Amino acid sequence: MTPDEYCQQKAARSGSSFYYSFLFLPAERRRAITALYAFCREVDDIADEVKDAGVARTKLAWWRSEVANLFAGHPQHPVARALAPFVVPYGLDAARMNEIIDGMEMDLAYHRYQDFASLQLYCHRAAGVVGQLSASIFGYANPSTLEYAETLGIAFQLTNIIRDVGEDARRDRVYIPADELARFELSADDILERRGGERFGELMAFQAERARSYYDRALAALAPEDRRNQRAGLIMAAIYRTLLEEIRRDRYAVLDRRIALTPVRKLWIAWKTWVAA
Numbered sequence: 001m002t003p004d005e006y007c008q009q010k011a012a013r014s015g016s017s018f019y020y021s022f023l024f025l026p027a028e029r030r031r032a033i034t035a036l037y038a039f040c041r042e043v044d045d046i047a048d049e050v051k052d053a054g055v056a057r058t059k060l061a062w063w064r065s066e067v068a069n070l071f072a073g074h075p076q077h078p079v080a081r082a083l084a085p086f087v088v089p090y091g092l093d094a095a096r097m098n099e100i101i102d103g104m105e106m107d108l109a110y111h112r113y114q115d116f117a118s119l120q121l122y123c124h125r126a127a128g129v130v131g132q133l134s135a136s137i138f139g140y141a142n143p144s145t146l147e148y149a150e151t152l153g154i155a156f157q158l159t160n161i162i163r164d165v166g167e168d169a170r171r172d173r174v175y176i177p178a179d180e181l182a183r184f185e186l187s188a189d190d191i192l193e194r195r196g197g198e199r200f201g202e203l204m205a206f207q208a209e210r211a212r213s214y215y216d217r218a219l220a221a222l223a224p225e226d227r228r229n230q231r232a233g234l235i236m237a238a239i240y241r242t243l244l245e246e247i248r249r250d251r252y253a254v255l256d257r258r259i260a261l262t263p264v265r266k267l268w269i270a271w272k273t274w275v276a277a
Contacts, residue, residue, distance in 0.1 A: 001084035006017040006040035010079075017243070017261070020270040021235040025138075032090055032137045033232070036084035040100060040130055042079055048171070056108055060101050067097045079139055090137045096129040103127075111173045116210075119177055120154070124242055127157035131233070137195030138230050145230065149223060152233055155214035159240045162207050162247060163202065166194060166255040194255040204252035208244055216243055229277040238273040239266050 001009075001186050009178065011019050012033050035040070037167055043063055049058040069078040071094045083138060086092060104126030113119040117265055131153025132146050161168075161175040170177060174188045186204040215237055239261065247259050261269075 001078075003078040004035070006078040007031075007035045009081045010038040010041050017266055018236060018264045020239065020263075021232040022096075023267075023270065024274045025232055028086075029056070029090075029137055032080070032086040033134060035079060035086070036130070036133055036137065038079045039083065039097070040075075042077075043101055043104045044126075047104040051184070053108045060104055060108075063101055066097060067101070068096050068252050070094075070097075076255075079241045086137065089165065090139075092133060092136060095178065096133050098272070099125050099129045113175060113177050115177050115179050119175060123154045123157040124150070131156075134233065135230060136171070136199075137174065138232055140223070140226045142226055142231060144221055144223050146225040146232070147234065148221040148223075148226075151214055152218035152237060155211055156236065156240055157182035158211035158214060159244050162204060162211065163243065163254060163259060165204075169194060169255070169259060176203065180206065189225055191255075196253075196255050200255070201252050204254065205248070208248060208252075211244060212241075227277060231274050234277050235270045235273045238269050242269055 003233055011022070016037075022037075025033065045060045046063075048054050050162060051060060055242045065076050066080050067077050068077065070083060073084075075084050083092065103122060106122050106125065110118075110122070115123070116174035128150040131151075134153075135145055135149035167178070169192050172192065174181075174191045176191065178188065180203065181190070182197045184206070186199055186203060190200070219237070226233070242265075243259070243261055246261065247254060248260055253259070
């Protein structure tokens with residue numbers, strides 16, 4: 001199996017909405033973004049699936065050394081080897097890739113967040129810098145497009161947090177800030193015990209409104225001259241905003257199930273957005 005095939009299989013198996021945004025890209029950029037996505041999956045899977053925190057930290061430290069190997073010109077892992085041809089052409093940088101690993105290390109150290117400022121740092125590391133790296137792969141001329149990409153990445157992460165409340169609770173993780181839980185007369189224990197009700201719905205509506213504001217801010221920051229190159233990101237925005245609306249229609253029933261769009265619906269949204277952008 002070639003490094004590109006390894007990354008392609010990892011992206012396809014994940015079932016992520018991101019996969020649909022890659023389909024319409026030119027071949028070289030599709031290879032690059034698929035390899036970046038595979039890197040994100042590798043380190044995220046460590047944080048999510050390795051039960052022993054010490055082992056997880058060791059594995060993430062190995063990935064830091066592999067990032068160094070990548071930028072020194074001698075990568076070992078198939079994902080790093082797949083990324084290697086694109087480091088210079090698309091301006092990828094080690095600092096941002098290490099920030100993604102920083103975000104995964106936060107998942108090992110923090111299972112609660114006191115306020116949105118601390119959660120925002122996590123979202124920046126776990127998703128905002130991924131947005132910036134992705135924008136570099138897609139191509140841009142105006143530096144403000146990096147602001148768009150960072151903000152859009154945070155919007156995606158906030159949407160994921162809403163969608164995955166129940167799933168995260170089963171891992172003893174609560175990403176809703178404690179001060180906002182208290183504002184709605186709830187606690188982390190209410191989330192962990194999956195106690196819903198009216199106040200939970202109001203809390204989720206508040207979180208969804210914040211996510212929508214990040215989508216709006218991101219799109220406002222996208223330079224018109226870069227809109228065509230950034231169509232893959234716009235596809236993701238369309239899919240994720242549709243998901244957010246679907247969650248609202250289901251009255252934020254996210255504690256006991258994972259609300260998702262069907263593959264056919266994602267593909268339709270992707271095609272429609274690509275044509276219109």
